[in-house]
Amino acid sequence: MKATAFAPVNVAAIKYWGKADADLRLPANSSLSVNLTNLGTTTTVEWDKNLTADIADNRMVEHLDRVREIAKFNLKARVETKNNFPASVGLSSSASGMAALTLAATAAANLKLKTKDLSRLARLASGSACRSIPDGWAEWATGNDQASYAKSIFPADFWDLRVLVVILSQEKKKVSSTAGQKMAFTSPFYKARVAAIPAKITKIKQAIAKKNFSLLGQIMEEDCLNMHAVMLTQRPPLVYWLPETVRVMQAVRQWRRQGLESYFTVNTGQNVFVFCRPRDEVRLTARLRRLEGVKEVRRDQIGSGAKLL
């Protein structure tokens, strides 16, 4: 009873910030993301009748309990997990990690869950993990426990875009996303943000459907700044940006004015994802690598969802 799964990091173009229900990890607003190809987590789960306790960290044990409840058994598991990217630098490792754990643990238990149910289950472990389950572009809807999961709205091969992952710092966040999210409602701008999301999701889906890169990028950048504006105005204020984050943002905007078109987005951390078209990938990578304070640039592209290896 052993299985290994890979789940990708997902990057939100319309972001999730604030929970409607913290225990069930139900989001206050819908979100829309895209999976990467290279960056992700590989996890092996083995249910072993000889074990008397799980060999896994606490957050994983909590999730294994959920799988045991569905499988209706009481076996303990050995979990091995590995990110293929630097840990704790704000690259949403909990999303790919919990998605990989969900797929590996249920497959090893011989549970053949539908994508929709896998996504819902991953959500219970880490909200945005639900978006690393389905293929390509995923929409995660608000709703109750049954209705809130992510589904694929465009496949990975629908549109060949490139994502440059700009790693700036190994510095750990002083405030975790989970802690920060609890205070989202204290921003005077929070309600206006949540109210505007449905129209933004409709608009960005149209941009993707039409492969309108400029429109996609514009909406994505705006939503990133919108979420960070809410964070900046929470109590206490959350300033996730580093000096280098602003340097990359300003550089991307300046290069764009000069005709080299790309768009940035920043998760709840300091690192930057830069979206571009294939023809500009090499040039942009070189430019980003030359920027002061940039530690590493990983080249990636739109990818499929979690899969068994």
Place this chain on the structure above:
Amino acid sequence: MKATAFAPVNVAAIKYWGKADADLRLPANSSLSVNLTNLGTTTTVEWDKNLTADIADNRMVEHLDRVREIAKFNLKARVETKNNFPASVGLSSSASGMAALTLAATAAANLKLKTKDLSRLARLASGSACRSIPDGWAEWATGNDQASYAKSIFPADFWDLRVLVVILSQEKKKVSSTAGQKMAFTSPFYKARVAAIPAKITKIKQAIAKKNFSLLGQIMEEDCLNMHAVMLTQRPPLVYWLPETVRVMQAVRQWRRQGLESYFTVNTGQNVFVFCRPRDEVRLTARLRRLEGVKEVRRDQIGSGAKLL
């Protein structure tokens, strides 16, 4: 018919962003600022019957027209003006500049205007210039053309605070405040910002009255982030911060966690004003000067309003 005036730079603790009337420079929200002692503009105006045209730049000529209308004469003027700080680095030189011009031009014309009328007149040249006229802490109220001026709410010597002016860059702003302000209303957060201002002004006035430095600083920092959050979410987004702006903000917050208490505010530009108590001034200045990217730190304090020299 010649007079020389000095007007100080003013720093807004509750900031002004967005106009109710662009021609009359009526603000969408009230604001509250404090004058500095050292930083400012010295301007000499001489009305000379031998001149056939003003010797002054276009924006000043427009303002001289207003003074000529009040003075009911048609003399031309020679204007000499000098900032005692680096120009065009986002230190609100138009505020001190237009306030000094207003006082010098009216005095040279032998018009003895009340502070209130000087402030209103300065407002017509550059909105926030009205706050560089009265003494110390000034409140600039919204209202119609007659009612919208700044008045002193606490004198300069009421509270001995220090202001460290952190100069980061000579880079000119890509988008002027005047141009940026016109788009303020496109932020989804603009209405919520404007609606929350009256309560913030009441609260910060109480903090000053009680000389509660922590409360003053907290409200000031929050309002700064609030205004920049509106700018970040305008269309097109306005990112006035430089990497170094964020470095100073993060440093101030970190030193505060370590017990060295100061608060930052950033105008519509990249430079940072750091407020502190006299006992911490020397230590903070030294620390700020050691920060990467800091070009210069000017030590200043709460000052009086525009005055004739």
